Amino acid sequence: MSAVATLTRPVRVGKIPHAGLLLVLVGIIVFASVRTDSFLNTNNLLNVARQVSVVAVIAAGLTLLMVAGGMDFSMGGNVAVTTAVAAQMLSHGYATWLTLVTAIGLSIAVGLVNGAVVTFTNVAPFVATLATATLLDGVALLVINGMSISIDEHLSGLGSGTTFGLPNLVFVAAAVLAVVAFVMRYTSFGRDAFAIGGNEDVARLSGITVSRDKLVLYGLAGALSGLAGIMLLSRLAASSPGTGGLQLQLTAVAAVVIGGTSLAGGKGTIGGTILGVLLLGVVANVLNLLQISSYYQQISVGAVLLIAAIANLLQSSRKR
Amino acid sequence: MTTAVTTAMTTVIRVDRITKSFGGAAALTDVSVDFFPGEVHALMGMNGAGKSTLVQILSGALNPDSGTLEVGGLVQNQLNPRQARKVGISTVPQRRELVMSLTVAENIMLGQLPTSGAMVRWHSVRETAQEALRALGITIDADAIAGDLTVAEQTMVEVAREVRRGGKVLILDEPTACLGPEAAQQIRDLVLRLRDSGVAILFISHHISEVLHLADRITVLRDGRVTWAGLATETDEKGLVRDMVGRDVVSRRPVRPARSNEVGLSVRGLCDGRFLDCFDIDVRRGEIVAVLGPAGDAQSRLFDLLSGRRRFDGGQVSVAGKKLKNGKITDSLASGLRCVTGDRRRLGLIPGLTIDENVMLAQDRLDKRRIHRWSLLTRRAKPLRERYRVVSLAENPPVEQLSGGNQQKVLLAKWLGTAPSAVLLEDPTNGVDVSAMAEIHSLVDRLAGEGVAVLLASSSAEEVMRLADRVVVVRDGRRIAEYQVDRITRDELIATTLGGAL
Numbered sequence: 009m010s011a012v013a014t015l016t017r018p019v020r021v022g023k024i025p026h027a028g029l030l031l032v033l034v035g036i037i038v039f040a041s042v043r044t045d046s047f048l049n050t051n052n053l054l055n056v057a058r059q060v061s062v063v064a065v066i067a068a069g070l071t072l073l074m075v076a077g078g079m080d081f082s083m084g085g086n087v088a089v090t091t092a093v094a095a096q097m098l099s100h101g102y103a104t105w106l107t108l109v110t111a112i113g114l115s116i117a118v119g120l121v122n123g124a125v126v127t128f129t130n131v132a133p134f135v136a137t138l139a140t141a142t143l144l145d146g147v148a149l150l151v152i153n154g155m156s157i158s159i160d161e162h163l164s165g166l167g168s169g170t171t172f173g174l175p176n177l178v179f180v181a182a183a184v185l186a187v188v189a190f191v192m193r194y195t196s197f198g199r200d201a202f203a204i205g206g207n208e209d210v211a212r213l214s215g216i217t218v219s220r221d222k223l224v225l226y227g228l229a230g231a232l233s234g235l236a237g238i239m240l241l242s243r244l245a246a247s248s249p250g251t252g253g254l255q256l257q258l259t260a261v262a263a264v265v266i267g268g269t270s271l272a273g274g275k276g277t278i279g280g281t282i283l284g285v286l287l288l289g290v291v292a293n294v295l296n297l298l299q300i301s302s303y304y305q306q307i308s309v310g311a312v313l314l315i316a317a318i319a320n321l322l323q324s325s326r327k328r
Numbered sequence: 329m330t331t332a333v334t335t336a337m338t339t340v341i342r343v344d345r346i347t348k349s350f351g352g353a354a355a356l357t358d359v360s361v362d363f364f365p366g367e368v369h370a371l372m373g374m375n376g377a378g379k380s381t382l383v384q385i386l387s388g389a390l391n392p393d394s395g396t397l398e399v400g401g402l403v404q405n406q407l408n409p410r411q412a413r414k415v416g417i418s419t420v421p422q423r424r425e426l427v428m429s430l431t432v433a434e435n436i437m438l439g440q441l442p443t444s445g446a447m448v449r450w451h452s453v454r455e456t457a458q459e460a461l462r463a464l465g466i467t468i469d470a471d472a473i474a475g476d477l478t479v480a481e482q483t484m485v486e487v488a489r490e491v492r493r494g495g496k497v498l499i500l501d502e503p504t505a506c507l508g509p510e511a512a513q514q515i516r517d518l519v520l521r522l523r524d525s526g527v528a529i530l531f532i533s534h535h536i537s538e539v540l541h542l543a544d545r546i547t548v549l550r551d552g553r554v555t556w557a558g559l560a561t562e563t564d565e566k567g568l569v570r571d572m573v574g575r576d577v578v579s580r581r582p583v584r585p586a587r588s589n590e591v592g593l594s595v596r597g598l599c600d601g602r603f604l605d606c607f608d609i610d611v612r613r614g615e616i617v618a619v620l621g622p623a624g625d626a627q628s629r630l631f632d633l634l635s636g637r638r639r640f641d642g643g644q645v646s647v648a649g650k651k652l653k654n655g656k657i658t659d660s661l662a663s664g665l666r667c668v669t670g671d672r673r674r675l676g677l678i679p680g681l682t683i684d685e686n687v688m689l690a691q692d693r694l695d696k697r698r699i700h701r702w703s704l705l706t707r708r709a710k711p712l713r714e715r716y717r718v719v720s721l722a723e724n725p726p727v728e729q730l731s732g733g734n735q736q737k738v739l740l741a742k743w744l745g746t747a748p749s750a751v752l753l754e755d756p757t758n759g760v761d762v763s764a765m766a767e768i769h770s771l772v773d774r775l776a777g778e779g780v781a782v783l784l785a786s787s788s789a790e791e792v793m794r795l796a797d798r799v800v801v802v803r804d805g806r807r808i809a810e811y812q813v814d815r816i817t818r819d820e821l822i823a824t825t826l827g828g829a830l
Contacts, residue, residue, distance in 0.1 A: 196692060199681075199700050203689065206678035213635055213675060214742075215661045215693035274680045 119230015
């Protein structure tokens with residue numbers, strides 16, 4: 009009967025995906041522009057763009073992983089370790105290329121360890137990666153010995169350089185988002201992720217190499233954490249205690265979930281994730297500009313999260 | 329919002345010219361049905377005929393657009409599920425709604441646990457629940473964990489729960505689907521006991537012979553309209569099918585070409601715990617061999633073992649002479665063996681993906697495609713959708729939006745479209761209506777006609793009689809008899825399965 013109903017239901021024109029989320033975002037931007045002149049200031053916008061680029065790269069990897077029913081809570085910790093190791097190497101005079109290769113290699117290794125634990129031991133992804141997250145945060149502190157390690161001008165081309173007036177970091181993030189979006193929609197690997205997240209048993213019975221795919225997905229999440237770490241280091245020009253870590257991780261998870269990716273797997277889009285990342289980035293910036301006390305900032309971020317999540321859910325339930 | 333009106337004393341529910349549409353499409357048009365206490369009233373119709381809409385209206389989940397619903401002589405305009413339960417209408421849905429980790433007693437008393445202060449009086453919980461079961465002649469231990477029960481027992485527990493809550497009208501939505509003959513009989517006996525105690529029962533089933541035996545009164549729906557209503561004694565199988573489908577449905581064994589002598593699928597000494605004890609079977613190419621047993625017996629283990637989902641303890645499986653590696657899904661697929669599960673929800677389809685993606689899921693992986701081209705996908709899925717007659721009104725919706733029969737066809741298309749050399753079919757017409765069943769049967773005929781070795785794992789004697797050339801009857805993991813299907817009658821076959829004459 010529901011099938012009959014869909015036949016004659018008038019086709020809704022201009023059904024914009026994530027309209028609710030988009031509305032919240034536009035609302036906040038309008039509010040910010042009216043309340044403070046500094047929001048639309050070029051320097052401020054470039055700054056926001058640089059900040060969200062790092063989160064976007066992590067969120068992209070997380071979206072793909074969560075679509076496949078996985079979860080990685082250690083990406084923030086991975087970022088912390090990557091920035092720490094890269095900062096130490098650069099400050100000790102290692103070549104930039106060697107530093108990058110080592111840092112990314114390390115982050116992939118961390119991702120693969122996560123993947124191996126989750127795939128071969130059936131420990132819940134949440135538990136396994138929360139454990140590695142704690143472990144990595146500690147390792148990061150050890151590597152920089154609890155101090156701030158400056159890298160001077162080593163990665164400034166990436167961190168503060170611009171091309172056609174846009175920060176280079178934005179181009180990196182855009183490229184990552186585009187590739188992940190392509191993989192999710194137009195490759196069998198990406199569709200396998202949806203299948204695994206939708207029903208792992210069916211995926212395996214259909215000839216999908218579930219274990220291998222999962223390993224690759226966790227490895228990829230690791231690799232993107234490494235890249236995000238390098239981006240973060242280039243922006244801050246230093247690695248300090250608390251760079252990356254759980255705060256960054258939670259922002260990325262929140263962005264992905266706000267963007268409509270299901271925690272249970274099988275559903276999710278990069279478009280939603282981009283909106284989620286932008287929303288969180290803009291809200292944080294606006295609160296700073298309005299010079300709101302950090303206590304109220306946390307409360308406001310929480311409230312926006314709640315509103316956005318509800319707005320997104322309302323729309324998807326109406327679509328059904 | 330209730331007003332008293334005068335009505336015949338005897339009806340418990342009176343559905344009067346109810347119409348319900350969804351977004352302009354009529355799901356029910358002018359439907360009138362009366363339900364009487366102490367009567368089994370069967371509701372029949374194909375998937376999508378309007379049965380579930382009517383059930384949802386009766387249980388308060390939906391409200392009709394027009395027409396009236398009278399319960400015990402009172403017009404109920406705005407019924408909601410809680411009120412429906414209060415006036416004594418209870419529903420046992422098709423999918424069991426027990427909390428599987430709790431005991432039978434807790435499930436029966438759910439939401440009404442007797443307490444003193446904040447403490448649960450466990451003794452009383454157990455006593456009351458056991459009494460509720462005993463009153464219905466059900467011999468299930470109230471301390472058992474719900475998840476450990478068989479599907480039939482779970483159904484009985486749900487019925488006991490609803491009756492204890494004071495259900496005067498009990499709606500049973502396909503209570504015997506997926507059950508073996510023995511278990512189905514237990515449910516039918518329970519239904520009759522309930523009827524004799526004065527409960528009005530609305531019984532939904534696709535099994536025509538079952539309905540004719542069990543029901544006192546039958547209402548047939550087609551496209552949201554009542555096409556026939558009357559006493560069960562006034563109609564017969566052929567008439568019911570015509571009323572449901574709108575035409576005669578013929579599902580007869582076709583004459584198939586002589587099968588080759590080549591063995592397509594061979595199982596030797598297969599052992600798996602207490603489920604399979606040195607099981608042997610050979611299926612020649614072009615032959616359909618059925619393994620028939622009570623639900624949950626040997627035949628339901630074949631899927632796990634042959635597909636490579638589970639390692640077997642001993643024995644070997646060969647496809648076209650090539651031995652399969654134990655417990656390797658990829659090896660099973662590479663051999664040309666296709667295993668079609670009877671549990672499409674859990675092991676068959678990916679609900680959130682579209683029809684096309686589900687249909688091509690296995691083939692794309694066999695082809696080792698790397699790039700997923702949507703237009704090409706549609707083009708490649710089209711012939712399969714047509715051949716397996718997957719009907720969807722939207723272009724390419726997620727498969728979760730399809731009716732059960734159509735989902736089953738998607739599942740068959742997914743596996744049988746991959747040029748198999750041998751096939752294991754597990755209850756291929758599970759929960760589909762007569763017309764879809766006939767279509768699926770001809771598809772299986774055609775498959776065998778193309779020289780595929782078909783092993784049918786079934787718990788339905790009717791289906792075995794219709795499809796198979798040869799049948800092996802199993803019980804307690806062992807083969808107890810083997811017949812050529814043309815040398816045995818259906819009743820003899822059922823008797824053997826139930827452990828009667830050998």
